[in-house]
Amino acid sequence: MNRRVVVGLDGSAESVAAAHWAAREALMRSAPLHLVHAETWSPRPGVPAARSEERRQAARTLLRDACDELLDRHPRLDISAESFDGQPAPSLARATAGASMLVLGSRGLGTLRGFVLGSVGMAVIHAVEQPVVLVRAAEDTLPHDQGRHLDRGVVVGVDTGRPCDALLSFAFDEASRRGCTLHALHSWMLPPLAGSGFAYSREVNAQIARTERNGLDDMLRPWRDMYPAVDLDAQATVGPSSQQLLEAGSEAGLVVVGRRIRRSSVGMHIGPIAHAILHHSTAPVAVIAHE
Template sequence: MDPRIVVGLDGSAESAAAAHWAAREALLRSVPLHLVHAEERSSPPGIPAARSDVAREWVKALLRDASDELREKHPQLDISTQSFDGRPADSLAGVTATAGMLVLGSRGLGTLTGFFLGSVGMAVIHAVERPVVLVRATEDAIPHARGLHSDRDVVVGIDISRPCDALLAFAFDEASRRACRLRALHSWMLPPLAGSGFAYSPEVNAQIAQSMNTGLDDMLKPWRDMYPAVTLDAQVPIGHASEQLLDTGSEAGLIVVGRRIRRSPIGAHVGPITHAVLHHSTAPVAVIAHE
Protein backbone atom coordinates (compact mmCIF):
# COMPACT_ATOMS: atom_id res chain seq x y z
CA MET A 1 0.00 0.00 0.00
CA ASP A 2 1.10 3.56 -0.81
CA PRO A 3 0.94 5.40 2.55
CA ARG A 4 0.68 8.89 1.08
CA ILE A 5 -2.25 11.18 1.87
CA VAL A 6 -4.25 12.45 -1.10
CA VAL A 7 -6.01 15.84 -1.01
CA GLY A 8 -8.66 17.01 -3.48
CA LEU A 9 -8.27 20.70 -4.32
CA ASP A 10 -10.83 22.91 -6.08
CA GLY A 11 -9.78 26.46 -5.14
CA SER A 12 -12.28 26.87 -2.29
CA ALA A 13 -11.46 27.88 1.28
CA GLU A 14 -12.65 24.47 2.41
CA SER A 15 -10.26 22.57 0.14
CA ALA A 16 -7.40 24.86 1.25
CA ALA A 17 -8.27 24.02 4.87
CA ALA A 18 -8.32 20.33 3.91
CA ALA A 19 -4.82 20.66 2.44
CA HIS A 20 -3.42 22.22 5.61
CA TRP A 21 -5.14 19.63 7.79
CA ALA A 22 -3.78 16.86 5.56
CA ALA A 23 -0.26 18.33 5.66
CA ARG A 24 -0.20 18.13 9.44
CA GLU A 25 -1.61 14.60 9.28
CA ALA A 26 1.11 13.60 6.79
CA LEU A 27 3.77 14.91 9.17
CA LEU A 28 2.24 12.97 12.06
CA ARG A 29 2.41 9.82 9.95
CA SER A 30 5.76 10.65 8.26
CA VAL A 31 4.26 10.07 4.80
CA PRO A 32 4.15 12.11 1.55
CA LEU A 33 1.29 14.46 0.63
CA HIS A 34 -0.28 14.31 -2.85
CA LEU A 35 -2.38 17.27 -4.06
CA VAL A 36 -4.82 16.54 -6.88
CA HIS A 37 -7.45 18.32 -8.93
CA ALA A 38 -9.99 16.44 -11.02
CA GLU A 39 -12.50 17.96 -13.42
CA GLU A 40 -14.38 17.06 -16.56
CA ARG A 41 -13.38 19.59 -19.21
CA SER A 42 -15.43 18.47 -22.19
CA SER A 43 -16.58 21.73 -23.79
CA PRO A 44 -19.80 22.11 -25.79
CA PRO A 45 -19.44 22.69 -29.56
CA GLY A 46 -18.45 26.24 -30.39
CA ILE A 47 -16.51 26.92 -27.17
CA PRO A 48 -13.03 28.27 -28.09
CA ALA A 49 -10.06 26.03 -27.27
CA ALA A 50 -8.46 29.03 -25.56
CA ARG A 51 -10.96 28.67 -22.74
CA SER A 52 -9.70 25.15 -22.06
CA ASP A 53 -6.14 26.48 -22.06
CA VAL A 54 -7.11 29.08 -19.46
CA ALA A 55 -8.70 26.36 -17.32
CA ARG A 56 -5.56 24.23 -17.49
CA GLU A 57 -3.38 27.18 -16.50
CA TRP A 58 -5.70 27.86 -13.58
CA VAL A 59 -5.33 24.26 -12.39
CA LYS A 60 -1.53 24.44 -12.68
CA ALA A 61 -1.50 27.66 -10.65
CA LEU A 62 -3.87 26.18 -8.07
CA LEU A 63 -1.66 23.15 -7.46
CA ARG A 64 1.59 25.16 -7.60
CA ASP A 65 0.41 27.84 -5.17
CA ALA A 66 -0.99 25.28 -2.73
CA SER A 67 2.19 23.20 -2.75
CA ASP A 68 4.40 26.31 -2.39
CA GLU A 69 2.38 27.51 0.61
CA LEU A 70 2.55 24.11 2.30
CA ARG A 71 6.29 23.73 1.61
CA GLU A 72 6.92 27.15 3.13
CA LYS A 73 5.09 26.14 6.31
CA HIS A 74 6.34 22.52 6.36
CA PRO A 75 9.69 22.41 4.49
CA GLN A 76 10.31 18.83 5.58
CA LEU A 77 7.13 17.58 3.92
CA ASP A 78 7.32 15.57 0.67
CA ILE A 79 4.66 17.09 -1.63
CA SER A 80 3.60 16.07 -5.14
CA THR A 81 0.79 17.28 -7.42
CA GLN A 82 -1.37 15.80 -10.18
CA SER A 83 -4.38 16.86 -12.26
CA PHE A 84 -6.98 14.68 -13.94
CA ASP A 85 -9.28 15.35 -16.88
CA GLY A 86 -12.22 13.09 -16.15
CA ARG A 87 -15.00 12.31 -13.73
CA PRO A 88 -13.84 13.48 -10.28
CA ALA A 89 -15.29 10.51 -8.37
CA ASP A 90 -13.61 8.01 -10.67
CA SER A 91 -10.30 9.89 -10.74
CA LEU A 92 -10.12 10.25 -6.97
CA ALA A 93 -11.14 6.65 -6.41
CA GLY A 94 -8.35 5.54 -8.73
CA VAL A 95 -5.59 7.65 -7.18
CA THR A 96 -6.71 6.80 -3.64
CA ALA A 97 -7.18 3.05 -4.16
CA THR A 98 -3.88 2.21 -2.46
CA ALA A 99 -3.30 5.47 -0.55
CA GLY A 100 -3.41 5.89 3.18
CA MET A 101 -6.16 8.49 3.21
CA LEU A 102 -8.20 10.92 1.09
CA VAL A 103 -8.94 14.40 2.46
CA LEU A 104 -11.63 16.69 1.04
CA GLY A 105 -13.01 20.10 1.91
CA SER A 106 -16.63 20.25 3.03
CA ARG A 107 -19.12 23.00 3.69
CA GLY A 108 -21.40 20.63 5.57
CA LEU A 109 -25.18 20.86 5.48
CA GLY A 110 -25.35 18.44 2.58
CA THR A 111 -22.89 20.09 0.19
CA LEU A 112 -19.31 19.38 -0.72
CA THR A 113 -17.49 22.21 -2.41
CA GLY A 114 -16.62 22.70 -6.05
CA PHE A 115 -16.45 19.55 -8.14
CA PHE A 116 -17.47 17.51 -5.08
CA LEU A 117 -20.88 19.19 -5.10
CA GLY A 118 -23.90 17.15 -4.08
CA SER A 119 -24.21 13.67 -5.51
CA VAL A 120 -20.65 13.74 -6.85
CA GLY A 121 -19.32 14.21 -3.33
CA MET A 122 -21.27 11.25 -2.04
CA ALA A 123 -20.10 9.25 -5.07
CA VAL A 124 -16.50 9.88 -4.00
CA ILE A 125 -17.20 8.56 -0.50
CA HIS A 126 -19.04 5.54 -1.93
CA ALA A 127 -16.27 4.73 -4.39
CA VAL A 128 -13.27 5.03 -2.04
CA GLU A 129 -12.61 2.23 0.42
CA ARG A 130 -9.66 3.98 2.06
CA PRO A 131 -10.34 6.41 4.96
CA VAL A 132 -11.93 9.66 3.76
CA VAL A 133 -11.69 12.78 5.93
CA LEU A 134 -13.89 15.82 5.35
CA VAL A 135 -12.62 19.14 6.69
CA ARG A 136 -14.45 22.42 7.21
CA ALA A 137 -12.73 25.81 6.96
CA THR A 138 -12.55 26.25 10.74
CA GLU A 139 -9.94 27.85 12.98
CA ASP A 140 -8.22 24.51 13.59
CA ALA A 141 -7.79 23.82 9.88
CA ILE A 142 -6.57 27.15 8.52
CA PRO A 143 -2.87 27.72 7.84
CA HIS A 144 -1.91 29.55 11.03
CA ALA A 145 -3.29 26.84 13.35
CA ARG A 146 -0.62 25.98 15.90
CA GLY A 147 1.19 22.66 16.07
CA LEU A 148 0.54 19.56 14.02
CA HIS A 149 -2.90 18.97 15.50
CA SER A 150 -4.69 20.28 18.55
CA ASP A 151 -4.91 18.08 21.61
CA ARG A 152 -8.68 17.93 21.28
CA ASP A 153 -10.40 14.58 21.65
CA VAL A 154 -10.89 12.00 18.94
CA VAL A 155 -14.50 10.77 19.08
CA VAL A 156 -15.60 7.46 17.56
CA GLY A 157 -19.13 6.13 17.16
CA ILE A 158 -19.48 2.38 17.69
CA ASP A 159 -22.22 -0.18 17.09
CA ILE A 160 -21.52 -2.97 19.60
CA SER A 161 -23.84 -5.35 17.76
CA ARG A 162 -21.55 -5.54 14.70
CA PRO A 163 -17.78 -5.83 14.12
CA CYS A 164 -16.01 -2.45 14.12
CA ASP A 165 -12.33 -3.43 13.95
CA ALA A 166 -11.40 -1.11 11.07
CA LEU A 167 -13.14 1.79 12.81
CA LEU A 168 -11.45 1.15 16.14
CA ALA A 169 -8.03 0.58 14.57
CA PHE A 170 -8.21 3.99 12.89
CA ALA A 171 -9.55 5.80 15.97
CA PHE A 172 -7.01 4.33 18.40
CA ASP A 173 -4.16 4.98 15.97
CA GLU A 174 -5.21 8.62 15.55
CA ALA A 175 -5.52 9.17 19.30
CA SER A 176 -2.13 7.54 19.84
CA ARG A 177 -0.43 9.74 17.23
CA ARG A 178 -2.00 12.89 18.63
CA ALA A 179 -1.47 11.90 22.29
CA CYS A 180 -5.05 12.90 23.01
CA ARG A 181 -8.08 11.34 24.66
CA LEU A 182 -10.27 8.91 22.71
CA ARG A 183 -13.98 9.05 23.45
CA ALA A 184 -15.87 5.93 22.31
CA LEU A 185 -19.65 6.21 22.11
CA HIS A 186 -22.36 3.60 21.73
CA SER A 187 -25.73 5.33 21.89
CA TRP A 188 -28.93 3.47 22.62
CA MET A 189 -32.65 4.18 22.82
CA LEU A 190 -35.14 3.13 25.44
CA PRO A 191 -37.49 0.35 24.26
CA PRO A 192 -40.68 1.66 22.57
CA LEU A 193 -42.87 0.94 25.62
CA ALA A 194 -40.90 3.49 27.60
CA GLY A 195 -42.55 6.27 25.66
CA SER A 196 -46.12 4.96 25.52
CA GLY A 197 -47.25 5.24 29.11
CA PHE A 198 -45.56 2.07 30.35
CA ALA A 199 -42.42 3.65 31.73
CA TYR A 200 -39.67 1.28 32.68
CA SER A 201 -38.47 1.38 36.25
CA PRO A 202 -35.09 2.93 37.03
CA GLU A 203 -33.86 -0.55 37.88
CA VAL A 204 -34.73 -1.87 34.42
CA ASN A 205 -33.13 1.15 32.75
CA ALA A 206 -30.00 0.63 34.85
CA GLN A 207 -29.86 -3.03 33.81
CA ILE A 208 -30.08 -2.08 30.14
CA ALA A 209 -27.36 0.54 30.57
CA GLN A 210 -25.15 -1.96 32.38
CA SER A 211 -25.61 -4.46 29.57
CA MET A 212 -24.60 -1.80 27.04
CA ASN A 213 -21.57 -0.84 29.13
CA THR A 214 -20.47 -4.46 29.35
CA GLY A 215 -20.82 -4.94 25.61
CA LEU A 216 -18.81 -1.80 24.87
CA ASP A 217 -16.09 -2.71 27.38
CA ASP A 218 -15.80 -6.19 25.87
CA MET A 219 -15.41 -4.72 22.39
CA LEU A 220 -12.81 -2.19 23.53
CA LYS A 221 -10.70 -4.46 25.76
CA PRO A 222 -8.35 -5.79 23.03
CA TRP A 223 -7.76 -2.23 21.86
CA ARG A 224 -7.11 -0.97 25.39
CA ASP A 225 -4.46 -3.69 25.70
CA MET A 226 -2.96 -2.80 22.32
CA TYR A 227 -2.86 0.96 23.05
CA PRO A 228 -2.23 1.23 26.82
CA ALA A 229 -1.01 4.83 26.53
CA VAL A 230 -4.29 6.07 25.03
CA THR A 231 -6.65 7.65 27.54
CA LEU A 232 -10.02 6.08 26.77
CA ASP A 233 -13.41 7.41 27.81
CA ALA A 234 -16.14 4.88 26.93
CA GLN A 235 -19.74 6.07 27.11
CA VAL A 236 -23.20 4.59 26.45
CA PRO A 237 -25.49 7.64 26.37
CA ILE A 238 -29.24 7.39 25.78
CA GLY A 239 -30.39 9.16 22.63
CA HIS A 240 -30.12 9.25 18.87
CA ALA A 241 -26.61 8.23 17.84
CA SER A 242 -26.08 11.11 15.40
CA GLU A 243 -27.17 13.70 17.96
CA GLN A 244 -24.90 12.21 20.61
CA LEU A 245 -21.93 12.13 18.25
CA LEU A 246 -22.49 15.69 17.09
CA ASP A 247 -22.89 16.93 20.66
CA THR A 248 -19.85 15.05 22.01
CA GLY A 249 -17.79 15.92 18.94
CA SER A 250 -18.68 19.61 18.77
CA GLU A 251 -15.28 20.54 20.24
CA ALA A 252 -13.41 17.43 19.05
CA GLY A 253 -10.34 17.35 16.85
CA LEU A 254 -11.79 14.51 14.80
CA ILE A 255 -14.99 12.45 14.66
CA VAL A 256 -14.65 8.90 13.33
CA VAL A 257 -17.66 7.16 11.82
CA GLY A 258 -18.10 4.07 9.67
CA ARG A 259 -19.84 3.00 6.51
CA ARG A 260 -20.51 -0.58 5.51
CA ILE A 261 -19.00 -1.62 2.18
CA ARG A 262 -21.78 -2.61 -0.21
CA ARG A 263 -20.86 -4.53 -3.33
CA SER A 264 -24.35 -4.08 -4.75
CA PRO A 265 -25.27 -0.76 -6.40
CA ILE A 266 -28.70 -1.08 -4.81
CA GLY A 267 -29.29 0.37 -1.36
CA ALA A 268 -27.69 3.09 0.74
CA HIS A 269 -23.89 3.16 0.93
CA VAL A 270 -23.84 5.64 3.82
CA GLY A 271 -26.11 5.02 6.78
CA PRO A 272 -28.30 7.72 8.36
CA ILE A 273 -25.97 8.28 11.33
CA THR A 274 -22.87 8.86 9.21
CA HIS A 275 -24.94 10.90 6.76
CA ALA A 276 -26.14 13.24 9.55
CA VAL A 277 -22.66 13.63 11.03
CA LEU A 278 -21.16 14.42 7.61
CA HIS A 279 -23.72 17.11 6.98
CA HIS A 280 -23.73 18.82 10.36
CA SER A 281 -20.36 18.35 12.07
CA THR A 282 -18.10 21.37 12.41
CA ALA A 283 -15.19 19.10 13.36
CA PRO A 284 -13.29 17.09 10.72
CA VAL A 285 -15.03 13.76 10.07
CA ALA A 286 -13.24 10.54 9.09
CA VAL A 287 -15.39 7.98 7.24
CA ILE A 288 -14.00 4.46 7.53
CA ALA A 289 -15.27 1.85 5.07
CA HIS A 290 -15.52 -1.61 6.61
CA GLU A 291 -17.27 -4.95 6.10
Protein backbone atom coordinates in the same frame (compact mmCIF):
# COMPACT_ATOMS: atom_id res chain seq x y z
CA MET B 1 7.37 3.78 3.70
CA ASN B 2 4.13 5.14 5.12
CA ARG B 3 1.28 5.40 2.65
CA ARG B 4 0.62 8.86 1.30
CA VAL B 5 -2.18 11.21 2.27
CA VAL B 6 -4.20 12.45 -0.71
CA VAL B 7 -6.15 15.71 -0.75
CA GLY B 8 -8.56 16.93 -3.39
CA LEU B 9 -7.95 20.56 -4.34
CA ASP B 10 -10.32 22.76 -6.35
CA GLY B 11 -9.20 26.24 -5.30
CA SER B 12 -12.03 26.85 -2.82
CA ALA B 13 -11.34 28.03 0.71
CA GLU B 14 -12.65 24.67 1.92
CA SER B 15 -10.18 22.68 -0.15
CA VAL B 16 -7.32 24.94 0.95
CA ALA B 17 -8.26 24.29 4.59
CA ALA B 18 -8.38 20.57 3.77
CA ALA B 19 -4.89 20.77 2.25
CA HIS B 20 -3.45 22.36 5.40
CA TRP B 21 -5.21 19.79 7.59
CA ALA B 22 -3.87 17.01 5.37
CA ALA B 23 -0.35 18.46 5.49
CA ARG B 24 -0.30 18.29 9.28
CA GLU B 25 -1.71 14.77 9.12
CA ALA B 26 0.98 13.70 6.63
CA LEU B 27 3.74 15.11 8.83
CA MET B 28 2.29 13.34 11.85
CA ARG B 29 2.38 10.08 9.90
CA SER B 30 5.80 10.77 8.33
CA ALA B 31 4.04 10.23 5.03
CA PRO B 32 4.07 12.11 1.71
CA LEU B 33 1.23 14.43 0.77
CA HIS B 34 -0.28 14.24 -2.72
CA LEU B 35 -2.45 17.06 -4.07
CA VAL B 36 -4.99 16.16 -6.74
CA HIS B 37 -7.09 18.41 -8.96
CA ALA B 38 -9.67 16.83 -11.23
CA GLU B 39 -12.08 18.31 -13.73
CA THR B 40 -13.14 17.75 -17.30
CA TRP B 41 -11.34 20.10 -19.66
CA SER B 42 -11.10 18.05 -22.88
CA PRO B 43 -12.39 20.00 -25.90
CA ARG B 44 -16.11 19.57 -26.40
CA PRO B 45 -18.34 20.55 -29.30
CA GLY B 46 -18.74 24.30 -29.33
CA VAL B 47 -15.91 24.90 -26.82
CA PRO B 48 -12.71 26.40 -28.29
CA ALA B 49 -9.58 24.33 -27.70
CA ALA B 50 -7.87 27.44 -26.33
CA ARG B 51 -10.44 27.57 -23.55
CA SER B 52 -9.62 24.02 -22.49
CA GLU B 53 -5.91 24.87 -22.46
CA GLU B 54 -6.63 27.88 -20.25
CA ARG B 55 -8.39 25.65 -17.72
CA ARG B 56 -5.55 23.13 -17.84
CA GLN B 57 -3.02 25.90 -17.20
CA ALA B 58 -5.18 27.23 -14.34
CA ALA B 59 -5.11 23.79 -12.75
CA ARG B 60 -1.32 23.66 -12.96
CA THR B 61 -1.07 27.11 -11.40
CA LEU B 62 -3.48 26.14 -8.62
CA LEU B 63 -1.43 23.09 -7.70
CA ARG B 64 1.91 24.91 -7.92
CA ASP B 65 0.72 27.76 -5.71
CA ALA B 66 -0.74 25.32 -3.18
CA CYS B 67 2.52 23.36 -3.02
CA ASP B 68 4.50 26.57 -2.50
CA GLU B 69 2.16 27.71 0.29
CA LEU B 70 2.28 24.36 2.08
CA LEU B 71 6.07 24.07 1.78
CA ASP B 72 6.48 27.60 3.08
CA ARG B 73 4.57 26.59 6.21
CA HIS B 74 5.88 23.01 6.41
CA PRO B 75 9.42 22.90 4.92
CA ARG B 76 9.87 19.20 5.80
CA LEU B 77 6.77 18.14 3.91
CA ASP B 78 7.22 15.58 1.13
CA ILE B 79 4.70 16.86 -1.39
CA SER B 80 3.64 16.06 -4.95
CA ALA B 81 0.77 17.17 -7.18
CA GLU B 82 -1.24 15.78 -10.05
CA SER B 83 -4.11 16.95 -12.24
CA PHE B 84 -6.66 14.77 -14.01
CA ASP B 85 -8.81 15.40 -17.04
CA GLY B 86 -11.98 13.66 -15.95
CA GLN B 87 -14.84 13.49 -13.49
CA PRO B 88 -13.69 14.24 -9.89
CA ALA B 89 -15.10 11.14 -8.16
CA PRO B 90 -13.47 8.42 -10.30
CA SER B 91 -10.29 10.49 -10.69
CA LEU B 92 -9.91 10.91 -6.93
CA ALA B 93 -10.68 7.23 -6.41
CA ARG B 94 -7.82 6.29 -8.76
CA ALA B 95 -5.44 8.73 -7.06
CA THR B 96 -6.34 7.37 -3.63
CA ALA B 97 -5.67 3.72 -4.46
CA GLY B 98 -3.09 2.50 -1.96
CA ALA B 99 -3.20 5.74 0.07
CA SER B 100 -3.83 5.96 3.81
CA MET B 101 -6.67 8.48 3.43
CA LEU B 102 -8.33 11.06 1.22
CA VAL B 103 -9.03 14.55 2.58
CA LEU B 104 -11.70 16.81 1.07
CA GLY B 105 -13.04 20.26 1.85
CA SER B 106 -16.72 20.86 2.43
CA ARG B 107 -18.49 24.16 2.71
CA GLY B 108 -20.48 25.14 5.80
CA LEU B 109 -24.24 25.21 6.08
CA GLY B 110 -24.64 28.99 5.88
CA THR B 111 -25.11 30.35 9.39
CA LEU B 112 -25.14 26.80 10.76
CA ARG B 113 -21.92 25.02 11.61
CA GLY B 114 -21.72 21.84 9.62
CA PHE B 115 -21.07 20.33 6.22
CA VAL B 116 -22.78 20.45 2.89
CA LEU B 117 -22.16 17.11 1.24
CA GLY B 118 -22.89 17.68 -2.43
CA SER B 119 -23.18 15.15 -5.20
CA VAL B 120 -19.42 15.12 -5.83
CA GLY B 121 -18.57 14.55 -2.16
CA MET B 122 -21.15 11.80 -1.87
CA ALA B 123 -19.90 10.13 -5.05
CA VAL B 124 -16.29 10.27 -3.81
CA ILE B 125 -17.18 8.71 -0.45
CA HIS B 126 -18.84 5.81 -2.24
CA ALA B 127 -16.05 5.44 -4.81
CA VAL B 128 -13.23 5.30 -2.23
CA GLU B 129 -12.77 2.49 0.27
CA GLN B 130 -9.94 4.23 2.11
CA PRO B 131 -10.84 6.60 4.97
CA VAL B 132 -12.27 9.89 3.69
CA VAL B 133 -11.92 12.98 5.90
CA LEU B 134 -14.17 16.02 5.38
CA VAL B 135 -12.77 19.37 6.55
CA ARG B 136 -14.58 22.71 6.71
CA ALA B 137 -13.03 26.13 6.11
CA ALA B 138 -13.74 27.16 9.68
CA GLU B 139 -11.66 29.13 12.14
CA ASP B 140 -10.52 25.98 13.91
CA THR B 141 -9.13 24.37 10.74
CA LEU B 142 -7.58 27.31 8.91
CA PRO B 143 -3.81 27.35 8.25
CA HIS B 144 -2.86 29.45 11.28
CA ASP B 145 -4.16 26.70 13.59
CA GLN B 146 -0.99 24.65 13.93
CA GLY B 147 -1.67 22.19 16.69
CA ARG B 148 -5.20 22.30 18.05
CA HIS B 149 -6.44 19.56 15.73
CA LEU B 150 -3.96 17.20 17.40
CA ASP B 151 -4.88 17.69 21.05
CA ARG B 152 -8.65 18.15 21.15
CA GLY B 153 -9.47 14.47 21.23
CA VAL B 154 -10.91 11.93 18.83
CA VAL B 155 -14.54 10.80 19.06
CA VAL B 156 -15.69 7.50 17.56
CA GLY B 157 -19.20 6.14 17.42
CA VAL B 158 -19.44 2.39 17.97
CA ASP B 159 -22.27 -0.12 17.74
CA THR B 160 -21.78 -3.04 20.11
CA GLY B 161 -24.17 -5.10 18.01
CA ARG B 162 -21.98 -4.72 14.93
CA PRO B 163 -18.27 -4.82 15.82
CA CYS B 164 -16.07 -3.04 13.29
CA ASP B 165 -12.32 -3.54 13.42
CA ALA B 166 -11.64 -1.02 10.63
CA LEU B 167 -13.44 1.74 12.53
CA LEU B 168 -11.74 1.07 15.88
CA SER B 169 -8.33 0.53 14.30
CA PHE B 170 -8.47 3.95 12.63
CA ALA B 171 -9.76 5.70 15.76
CA PHE B 172 -7.21 4.18 18.12
CA ASP B 173 -4.39 4.79 15.65
CA GLU B 174 -5.36 8.46 15.27
CA ALA B 175 -5.58 8.98 19.03
CA SER B 176 -2.23 7.25 19.49
CA ARG B 177 -0.51 9.42 16.88
CA ARG B 178 -2.00 12.60 18.31
CA GLY B 179 -1.37 11.69 21.95
CA CYS B 180 -4.94 12.68 22.79
CA THR B 181 -7.97 11.14 24.47
CA LEU B 182 -10.14 8.77 22.48
CA HIS B 183 -13.83 9.10 23.32
CA ALA B 184 -15.63 5.90 22.33
CA LEU B 185 -19.37 6.43 22.41
CA HIS B 186 -22.07 3.77 22.24
CA SER B 187 -25.64 5.04 22.35
CA TRP B 188 -28.66 2.90 23.02
CA MET B 189 -32.39 3.45 23.15
CA LEU B 190 -34.84 2.25 25.78
CA PRO B 191 -37.24 -0.44 24.57
CA PRO B 192 -40.46 0.99 23.08
CA LEU B 193 -42.47 0.13 26.19
CA ALA B 194 -40.32 2.45 28.28
CA GLY B 195 -41.21 5.41 26.09
CA SER B 196 -44.95 4.83 25.90
CA GLY B 197 -45.86 5.88 29.41
CA PHE B 198 -45.08 2.54 31.06
CA ALA B 199 -41.75 3.17 32.75
CA TYR B 200 -39.60 0.20 33.65
CA SER B 201 -38.47 -0.08 37.23
CA ARG B 202 -35.26 1.60 38.26
CA GLU B 203 -33.68 -1.83 38.69
CA VAL B 204 -34.60 -2.91 35.16
CA ASN B 205 -33.25 0.32 33.68
CA ALA B 206 -30.02 -0.10 35.65
CA GLN B 207 -29.68 -3.67 34.39
CA ILE B 208 -30.12 -2.57 30.77
CA ALA B 209 -27.48 0.13 31.30
CA ARG B 210 -25.06 -2.39 32.81
CA THR B 211 -25.59 -4.78 29.91
CA GLU B 212 -24.91 -2.05 27.35
CA ARG B 213 -21.83 -0.88 29.24
CA ASN B 214 -20.47 -4.41 29.58
CA GLY B 215 -20.94 -4.94 25.86
CA LEU B 216 -18.96 -1.79 25.14
CA ASP B 217 -16.17 -2.78 27.54
CA ASP B 218 -15.96 -6.24 25.95
CA MET B 219 -15.68 -4.74 22.48
CA LEU B 220 -12.96 -2.29 23.50
CA ARG B 221 -10.88 -4.62 25.67
CA PRO B 222 -8.64 -5.99 22.87
CA TRP B 223 -8.00 -2.46 21.64
CA ARG B 224 -7.11 -1.26 25.12
CA ASP B 225 -4.51 -4.02 25.20
CA MET B 226 -3.11 -3.08 21.77
CA TYR B 227 -2.98 0.65 22.60
CA PRO B 228 -2.20 0.82 26.34
CA ALA B 229 -0.89 4.39 26.04
CA VAL B 230 -4.15 5.75 24.63
CA ASP B 231 -6.30 7.57 27.17
CA LEU B 232 -9.66 5.93 26.51
CA ASP B 233 -12.94 7.46 27.64
CA ALA B 234 -15.69 4.92 26.95
CA GLN B 235 -19.31 5.91 27.42
CA ALA B 236 -22.62 4.09 26.95
CA THR B 237 -25.41 6.64 26.87
CA VAL B 238 -29.15 6.63 26.33
CA GLY B 239 -30.42 8.60 23.34
CA PRO B 240 -30.23 8.97 19.57
CA SER B 241 -26.76 8.04 18.35
CA SER B 242 -26.35 10.97 15.97
CA GLN B 243 -27.33 13.51 18.61
CA GLN B 244 -25.00 11.98 21.18
CA LEU B 245 -22.11 11.95 18.71
CA LEU B 246 -22.68 15.54 17.66
CA GLU B 247 -22.66 16.69 21.27
CA ALA B 248 -19.57 14.62 22.13
CA GLY B 249 -17.76 15.84 19.03
CA SER B 250 -18.56 19.54 19.40
CA GLU B 251 -15.07 20.26 20.74
CA ALA B 252 -13.24 17.31 19.16
CA GLY B 253 -10.35 17.40 16.74
CA LEU B 254 -11.84 14.55 14.73
CA VAL B 255 -15.08 12.56 14.68
CA VAL B 256 -14.92 9.02 13.27
CA VAL B 257 -17.96 7.26 11.82
CA GLY B 258 -18.44 4.16 9.71
CA ARG B 259 -20.29 3.40 6.52
CA ARG B 260 -21.08 0.00 5.12
CA ILE B 261 -19.66 -0.80 1.69
CA ARG B 262 -22.51 -1.26 -0.75
CA ARG B 263 -21.74 -3.55 -3.68
CA SER B 264 -25.08 -2.74 -5.29
CA SER B 265 -25.04 -0.13 -8.05
CA VAL B 266 -28.45 1.12 -6.92
CA GLY B 267 -28.40 4.08 -4.55
CA MET B 268 -25.61 5.71 -2.57
CA HIS B 269 -26.79 5.52 1.03
CA ILE B 270 -24.29 6.07 3.83
CA GLY B 271 -26.63 5.38 6.73
CA PRO B 272 -28.60 7.86 8.84
CA ILE B 273 -25.98 8.33 11.56
CA ALA B 274 -23.06 9.02 9.20
CA HIS B 275 -25.34 11.25 7.13
CA ALA B 276 -26.30 13.33 10.16
CA ILE B 277 -22.72 13.65 11.38
CA LEU B 278 -21.43 14.67 7.96
CA HIS B 279 -24.04 17.40 7.63
CA HIS B 280 -23.92 18.82 11.15
CA SER B 281 -20.55 18.13 12.76
CA THR B 282 -18.47 21.12 13.79
CA ALA B 283 -15.27 19.03 13.64
CA PRO B 284 -13.53 17.26 10.76
CA VAL B 285 -15.22 13.92 10.08
CA ALA B 286 -13.51 10.68 9.03
CA VAL B 287 -15.74 8.19 7.22
CA ILE B 288 -14.46 4.62 7.45
CA ALA B 289 -15.74 2.09 4.92
CA HIS B 290 -16.29 -1.44 6.19
CA GLU B 291 -18.08 -4.63 5.24
